[in-house]
Structure formats: C-alpha cells, structure tokens
Amino acid sequence: MERISWNQYFMAQSHLLALRSTCTRLAVGATIVRDKRIIAGGYNGSIAGGVHCTDVGCYVVDNHCVRTIHAEMNALLQCAKFGVPTEGAEIYVTHFPCLQCSKALIQAGIKQVYYAKNYKNHPYALELFDQAGVQVEQVEFDETTLDLKKNEKWDYVKQLLNHLAQLGVSEKELSQWNEQAIKLFKTRLFS
Numbered sequence: 001m002e003r004i005s006w007n008q009y010f011m012a013q014s015h016l017l018a019l020r021s022t023c024t025r026l027a028v029g030a031t032i033v034r035d036k037r038i039i040a041g042g043y044n045g046s047i048a049g050g051v052h053c054t055d056v057g058c059y060v061v062d063n064h065c066v067r068t069i070h071a072e073m074n075a076l077l078q079c080a081k082f083g084v085p086t087e088g089a090e091i092y093v094t095h096f097p098c099l100q101c102s103k104a105l106i107q108a109g110i111k112q113v114y115y116a117k118n119y120k121n122h123p124y125a126l127e128l129f130d131q132a133g134v135q136v137e138q139v140e141f142d143e144t145t146l147d148l149k150k151n152e153k154w155d156y157v158k159q160l161l162n163h164l165a166q167l168g169v170s171e172k173e174l175s176q177w178n179e180q181a182i183k184l185f186k187t188r189l190f191s
C-alpha cells in the first residue's frame with residue numbers, strides 16, 4: 001500500500017463528507033485544516049432539523065436550490081458555533097466554491113483553498129481571492145484512495161485479463177479491456 005499525501009488525505013475527507021449531502025442536485029464536501037489537523041467539516045444540506053431535498057425535492061429559486069447551506073459555509077459555521085479560529089486555515093473542497101462562499105472564506109481568514117473539480121468557477125471569486133492573497137490550487141482527487149480493497153480488486157482483474165489472453169481473445173480486444181481497467185484503478189501495474 002502506498003502512503004497517501006496530506007492533500008489526498010484531506011481531499012478524501014471532503015469526498016467522504018459529500019456522501020452525507022442531502023441535496024439531489026450536487027453533493028459537496030469541505031474540510032477546514034489548520035497545521036495539518038482537521039478542525040471542521042461540512043457538506044451541503046438543510047439546517048439542522050429541517051426537511052431534506054432527498055425526501056421532499058429541492059426548493060429551486062432562479063435555478064438554485066435554496067434549501068441547503070453550502071458545505072464551505074457549514075464548515076465555517078461549525079467553527080463559529082464552537083469557537084474555533086479559522087484565521088490562517090486552509091480548506092479542501094470537492095468543487096470550486098461559489099461566489100458567496102468564496103467571500104465568506106476570505107472574510108473568515110482562510111489563506112489557502114484546495115479544490116478538486118472545477119465548478120462554474122466565478123471570475124470575480126478568483127479576483128477576490130487574488131486581491132486577498134488567498135492561494136487557490138486545484139488538487140485532483142484520486143477516488144481509488146477511498147477503495148480499501150483496491151489491490152485485491154486489481155489482482156482479480158489482472159487474473160481475469162490473463163485468463164482472457166489464454167482463451168485467445170484478440171490483442172485489440174484485450175488492450176481495450178486493459179485500458180478500461182487502468183482507468184478504473186489509475187495504475188499501470190499490468191503491461
């Protein structure tokens with residue numbers, strides 16, 4: 001097993017949090033980190049005790065679901081609620097933050113934003129981050145990080161591919177199966 005980087009570790013946490021999202025339109029997760037320690041996390045969902053989009057559908061106004069609090073905001077509010085300073089902290093988000101969240105992050109003193117996927121990246125958000133001296137960096141998340149059985153699955157697929165080769169499947173077909181396996185496992189162990 002390869003040791004994962006801090007960036008992948010915190011990004012994995014945000015992707016786990018996104019699995020708790022209650023909005024059917026988009027699942028977002030955010031993790032606030034200080035000195036390599038997770039100080040808060042959030043996902044997009046309703047206010048505590050409120051009804052969920054997953055149960056009653058989204059509340060859409062102007063093409064936005066207004067029922068949910070965004071992941072970044074939830075993470076910041078968790079800090080506010082429990083009195084945890086966010087000055088100088090970093091945030092890991094699954095998607096590029098919306099304009100409102102971007103402003104809130106700047107105002108809360110977040111100094112570094114790591115995001116996995118581009119999502120309607122607002123040019124004004126980028127401008128404000130730049131103005132405030134907030135570093136913004138895309139960290140592509142390797143989803144196989146969350147698969148604890150990755151190696152066993154990979155070995156199994158390798159066996160199947162070898163078996164196919166023995167059965168006399170054409171080179172062309174074999175390389176197609178192989179390409180697909182490499183895409184899924186993000187590794188090139190099989191050649």
Ligand SMILES: [Zn+2]
Nearest residue numbers: 023053058065
């Ligand atoms: Zn919703």
Ligand SMILES: [Zn+2]
Nearest residue numbers: 070097098101
């Ligand atoms: Zn937002």
